[in-house]
Every structure is written in structure tokens, then in C-alpha cells.
Amino acid sequence: PANVGIHALEFYHPAKFVDQTELEQFDGVSAGKYTIGLGQTQMAVCDDREDINSISLTVVQNLVEKHGLSYKDIGYLEVGTESIIDKSKSVKTVLMSLFEESGNHDVEGIDTKNACYGGTASVFNAVNWVESSSWDGRLALVVAADIASYAEGPARPTGGAGAIAILIGPNAPLVFDQGVRATHMNHIWDFYKPELASEYPIVDGHFSNICYIRSVDACYSLFTKKYSKRYRPNSEQLIKSGDLDYSVFHASTCKMVQKAFGRMAYNDMLQDPENEIYASVKVYAKFAYSEESYYDKGLERAMMQFTKDEYQKKVVPSLYAATNVGNMYTASVWASLSSLISSATDEEILNKRVGLFSYGSGSAATFFSLKVIASTEKFRETLQIRTCLANRTKVTPEHFTELMKLREETALLKDYSPISDISTLAKGTYYLTRIDEKFRRTYART
Ligand code: ACO
Numbered sequence: 464p465a466n467v468g469i470h471a472l473e474f475y476h477p478a479k480f481v482d483q484t485e486l487e488q489f490d491g492v493s494a495g496k497y498t499i500g501l502g503q504t505q506m507a508v509c510d511d512r513e514d515i516n517s518i519s520l521t522v523v524q525n526l527v528e529k530h531g532l533s534y535k536d537i538g539y540l541e542v543g544t545e546s547i548i549d550k551s552k553s554v555k556t557v558l559m560s561l562f563e564e565s566g567n568h569d570v571e572g573i574d575t576k577n578a579c580y581g582g583t584a585s586v587f588n589a590v591n592w593v594e595s596s597s598w599d600g601r602l603a604l605v606v607a608a609d610i611a612s613y614a615e616g617p618a619r620p621t622g623g624a625g626a627i628a629i630l631i632g633p634n635a636p637l638v639f640d641q642g643v644r645a646t647h648m649n650h651i652w653d654f655y656k657p658e659l660a661s662e663y664p665i666v667d668g669h670f671s672n673i674c675y676i677r678s679v680d681a682c683y684s685l686f687t688k689k690y691s692k693r694y695r696p697n698s699e700q701l702i703k704s705g706d707l708d709y710s711v712f713h714a715s716t717c718k719m720v721q722k723a724f725g726r727m728a729y730n731d732m733l734q735d736p737e738n739e740i741y742a743s744v745k746v747y748a749k750f751a752y753s754e755e756s757y758y759d760k761g762l763e764r765a766m767m768q769f770t771k772d773e774y775q776k777k778v779v780p781s782l783y784a785a786t787n788v789g790n791m792y793t794a795s796v797w798a799s800l801s802s803l804i805s806s807a808t809d810e811e812i813l814n815k816r817v818g819l820f821s822y823g824s825g826s827a828a829t830f831f832s833l834k835v836i837a838s839t840e841k842f843r844e845t846l847q848i849r850t851c852l853a854n855r856t857k858v859t860p861e862h863f864t865e866l867m868k869l870r871e872e873t874a875l876l877k878d879y880s881p882i883s884d885i886s887t888l889a890k891g892t893y894y895l896t897r898i899d900e901k902f903r904r905t906y907a908r909t
Pocket residue numbers: 493494495496497499500501579617618621654666667668669671672675714715716718719790824
């Protein structure tokens with residue numbers, strides 16, 4: 464099949480949020496630390512009504528309804544998540560409850576886990592299924608979903624929660640470029656979740672940011688080689704970050720994304736240091752890929768300054784969800800793509816190429832790309848990210864802290880009936896009604 468890619472995207476975010484300026488005051492940190500220092504404006508908040516199953520049920524059912532699909536049309540369904548509430552039973556099997564009425568149980572795929580990377584791995588598996596001899600002509604669906612929460616401390620303002628459903632098939636308007644995925648995986652302890660009874664990770668925050676940038680270097684520089692060989696065989700020059708029309712990133716924070724974009728330009732410069740366009744930053748080329756290059760604040764700031772205008776044009780349109788929802792782990796890079804696609808007009812996006820960088824701690828990362836080859840009007844009509852985010856309910860930092868405590872105390876209990884009010888939930892939201900004495904969970908829909 465030709466032009467395998469994305470036919471539809473659906474985004475779900477929690478109904479409550481906390482304001483990052485208010486959180487700065489509440490936490491007693493200097494004004495601007497979260498909003499300017501991390502680039503975060505608001506953060507999504509979950510109470511005890513939501514878990515990985517409920518947010519995944521919501522996003523899938525909403526996608527199917529909005530696009531008038533039948534569950535019979537789907538032959539592959541995979542879930543990428545690190546919000547693990549069961550060591551055996553997958554979220555995918557819970558989602559099969561939605562297929563029950565259609566009678567379709569012939570659906571391959573299961574859950575995939577590695578930090579924020581599972582959603583991307585699932586997309587690759589789904590694309591591979593459609594392009595393979597196993598394909599039976601039906602569509603593939605991927606869910607990337609997570610509830611990102613941190614213990615009290617410096618990482619807490621980088622939480623969030625969200626779910627994305629991605630419909631994949633041939634002859635799509637957003638087509639993945641073939642043969643250019645550039646991956647880097649290695650064994651590091653930057654962020655991990657060994658405490659199975661807790662939702663919180665162990666995170667070495669500053670180190671994880673360095674690991675992210677090392678992965679940008681490895682993946683992006685390999686991507687430029689693979690892409691240039693495949694799509695520009697007659698050119699001497701490698702593709703540069705400026706040749707991509709948009710760049711979309713895993714957004715642990717929006718500041719991290721700005722640093723990553725600057726680092727792509729740094730990689731470009733190392734390929735061509737004598738080019739006069741780099742005159743203002745050339746002094747940093749001496750660092751090359753040394754250890755110092757990852758810690759030098761002057762280099763980091765200079766590259767952010769150097770790419771400032773391009774960042775506004777090519778990256779900021781993808782950050783609306785990230786800055787107002789926060790980190791969504793596996794969903795993050797796909798929420799960024801959704802933000803871009805839902806805000807750009809056809810004139811701005813048609814025939815344009817988008818680079819994507821996905822990072823999951825531990826670590827697994829890939830740089831890849833897609834091209835928009837048909838109108839994205841249907842995406843704009845159905846996603847409505849700005850409107851949907853504007854309809855949320857704000858909670859105070861005090862209440863946010865209480866809700867985090869409630870989740871800590873109840874998230875993995877048995878024989879528990881959630882207590883949070885459901886009146887703020889948007890129409891069509893699944894919520895947890897009960898965890899019985901055998902840990903079996905049941906859900907209802909608003
Ligand atoms: N006004 C403006 N900027 C400020 C202010 C202020 N008042 N105060 C601080 N800042 C800036 C700092 O200069 C710094 O900017 P820089 O990163 O460009 O140097 C930034 O705000 C953060 O301040 P720090 O003092 O570095 O913050 P702290 O050490 O308390 O926490 C940390 C930062 C450790 C990164 C924390 O946010 C964290 O743990 N985050 C989660 C880790 C993460 O997401 N890693 C990414 C990959 S893994 C994943 O996706 C889960």
C-alpha cells in the first residue's frame with residue numbers, strides 16, 4: 464500500500480488544570496521559574512476518577528464517533544503507555560470492550576512500554592503492520608496515553624496528563640517518510656519507575672535533560688544522513704534543520720524543546736562551520752560533541768538566540784497543548800503534532816515536511832519525518848484544541864496538592880469507590896466508578 468500515514472488524530476486532556484504562576488507562588492519559588500524557566504503556562508490535573516484505562520477509552524470512543532468509523536474497520540490496535548496499573552493485563556484488552564458490540568475480536572497489537580517512547584514505538588509497529596504481508600486491508604489505531612505526575616519537588620510542575628488516538632492506514636493526508644527513521648537507544652538511569660506501588664518516577668532531572676540532548680545529537684545527525692542519501696542523492700549538502708518546514712518534539716517542558724531545536728542548528732553548524740551564517744555562534748564549534756558541549760550554558764543560550772525566529776515559526780505552533788497541559792509522556796510528541804495540525808491552515812501546512820523527535824528515558828529515541836500531502840481541514844474541524852482547553856476548570860494549587868495526595872493514597876487500592884465529583888468532566892468522558900475486592904475496575908461515560 465502507498466502513502467501510509469495518519470488519517471485522523473484525537474486528543475483527550477483532563478478537565479481540570481492548575482495555573483503555573485499560582486503554583487510558583489504556592490511553592491515559594493522565584494516568579495517566572497515555571498512559566499519562563501520551564502516554559503509552562505498551565506498543567507492538567509487528574510483526580511481519582513481517571514486512570515490509564517479511562518483516558519484511553521475516552522480518546523478511542525471520541526475518535527470513532529467523530530469520524531463515523533465502525534469498530535469493524537480496525538484490524539490493529541496498540542497502546543503505548545508507561546502508566547502501568549497492572550503487570551499482566553494490557554490497556555489494549557480493556558479497550559476491546561468498545562469492540563464488543565461490533566463482534567470484531569480480530570484485532571492484533573498489545574501494549575508497548577518504555578517511558579515516553581511507547582507511543583512512537585506503537586506508531587512504528589502500526590505502520591509496519593500496514594506495510595507488511597500480515598496486513599488485511601483494515602485500519603490500524605494507536606493510543607499514546609499517560610498520567611504524568613511527580614512527587615513534591617522540582618519536577619512536580621513538569622507533570623500533566625493526556626491521551627492521543629492516531630488512525631493509521633494507506634493513502635493518508637500525513638505520510639511518513641520511508642527509510643529515514645534514525646534511532647538511538649542505550650542503558651541509562653535518568654528516569655525510571657521501580658516502585659510499583661507508586662505512580663511517581665525516580666528522576667535525575669538535570670541528567671535526564673542532558674540525556675535528551677545527547678539523543679537529539681545522535682538521532683538528528685543520523686537522520687540528516689539517511690534523509691539526504693534517500694531524498695537528495697545528487698546534493699553534496701546534508702539536509703539542515705532549516706530545510707524542515709516544522710519540527711515537533713517530545714515536550715518534557717517547552718524550554719527543553721527550545722534547547723533541542725537550538726541543538727539541531729548546532730549539529731548543522733558542526734557540518735559546515737565556515738559558513739558565514741554561523742559567524743555569530745562559530746566560537747562554540749570548538750566544543751564539537753565533547754562532554755563540555757552538553758554543560759556549557761553559553762553555547763546553549765547562543766544556539767537558542769541563533770534559532771529564535773525559526774523557533775517562533777517552525778516550533779511554537781506545535782507547543783499549544785504542551786504549554787497548557789504539561790508533559791503527557793507517550794502522548795507528548797503526538798499532542799505536539801496535533802497542536803500543529805489543528806492550528807495551521809492548509810496554506811501553511813500543505814506540501815510541508817515535519818520532523819519529529821521522540822524521546823523516552825532509559826533510553827529510546829527516534830528522529831523521523833512526515834509530509835502533509837492533502838488538506839488537513841478535517842483535523843482542524845475535529846481537534847479544536849484551543850476551544851477544548853479553554854473549557855476546563857481551574858483548581859487552586861492547594862486543591863491540586865490535595866488531589867495528588869488523594870491519588871497517592873487511592874490509585875492502586877482494591878475495594879475502592881472514587882469520591883471526586885464528575886460534574887466538571889466533558890461530555891463523552893469515561894470515568895472510574897469502582898475498583899472491586901478483586902481489583903477489577905469498572906467505568907461509566909458522561
Ligand atoms: N525566571 C526565569 N527563569 C528561571 C527563574 C526565574 N525566576 N528561576 C529559574 N529559572 C530557569 C533556570 O535558569 C533554568 O533554566 P535553564 O534550564 O535554561 O538553565 C530553569 O528555569 C529551571 O531552573 P533550575 O534551577 O534548573 O530548576 P530545578 O533544578 O529546580 O529543576 C529540573 C529543573 C531538575 C529539570 C526539573 O524541572 C525536573 O526534574 N524536570 C523533570 C525531568 C524531565 O522532564 N526530563 C526530561 C526528559 S525525561 C521525561 O520526559 C520525563
